[in-house]
Amino acid sequence: MVPLSGEEARGGQVATEADTVSLREAPRGVMDSGGPPAGGQSQGFRGFGGMLTSGPSSLEERVAGVEGWAGSWLSYAQQLFDVSSDEVLKRLKLALVPFQGQEDAANDFRTRPDFYGPFWVATTSVLFLAATGNFARLLEMEDEQSFKSDFSLVSVAASMIYGLLVAVPLCARLGLYCSGQSVDCINFKQVICVYGYSLTPLIPMSVICLVPMAVLRWIAVLCCLVTSLAFIYGTLSADLAVEAPSLKWKVLGLFCGAHVINVMVYRIYFFHSIN
Structure with missing residues (x-):
């Protein structure tokens, strides 16, 4: 008598070659043909790569997929913040040195205004004005142990910068x-974009005002004012x-x-208690 294998002894069936799974060839996802499922069964497995590529492939397509006012708002906001780092850096340099390339800059701000640069320029200006105002007081105090930071300078700077950034265009519209x-x-x-970038000279001005010299501070303030107004005039007057x-x-x-x-x-x- 021929001895039975383990499977046959337990009443099972011997596995044939068709029932085995090869480890050399991993199962792959089968792309669905797109037709209706046969016999009411669920659709075939699409594979992970197919699921990744089935959705929108770009920001524009995802924005277009949003319906109603939210989609319109996202599409509008995308245009205002669609600017590269190199373009922002170029505009910042122009705001600091506004006496070169004014005509090209005016065309650029007219055709492609952005709100990304003005927002970060205004935010950075608020931080620099408040920080340098407090630090200048610390440098000129004889007893540094009794120094206390004046956090109200942050709220004053924010109200001044952001308030005028909104109020100036509104007044012009009115x-x-x-x-x-x-x-x-x-x-x-274009008006908001140009005014936002014109705040750029405030940042180096605040750093120069750390030097405890009243004359130097007044020179820095006047140079900042002249630079900002020259930038505005060159990009908006025409x-x-x-x-x-x-x-x-x-x-x-x-x-x-x-x-x-x-x-x-x-x-x-900001410097009322010192020179």
Whole structure:
């Protein structure tokens, strides 16, 4: 009698070659043909790679997939923040040295205004103004142990920078409305973008004001003011002369007043207890 194997002794069946699974050839996902499932069964396995590539492949497609006002808002916000680091750096350099390439810069700000740079310039300016104001007081105190940071400078700087960043374009828009002109005759995205980048000279100015010399601080403040206004004039004056000629100097004067408030509040209020 031929001895039975273990499987046959337990009443099982002997595994044939068709029932075995080769470890050399791993099972692969089968792409579904897209037709209706036969016999009411579920669709075939698509494979992990197919699942990854089945969704939207780009930000534009994902934004387009959102419906209603949320999709419109995301699409609009994407345009305002669609700017590369190199472009932001180029605009920051132009704001610091506004006497070269003004015509090309004006065209660039007109066609592709962004809010990414102005937001970070304003935020950095708030931090630098508050920090340097406190640090300058520390440097000039004889008893450093009794020094206490004035955290109210943060709220003053934030109210001043962000408040004017919003109030200046709104006042310009209100001036257009009161004059009877169309509020759409001025590109306000360009106005906000240019004004935001014009705050860039505040950052090096605040660093220079750490030097305990009153004359040097006043020179830094005046240079900051001249640089910011030269940048605004070079990038906006030509467009304002075409879009709203009757309000050109009023809008530029509004920008001038806003920057005078920024630098004078910083120089006088932040350093009122020292030189």
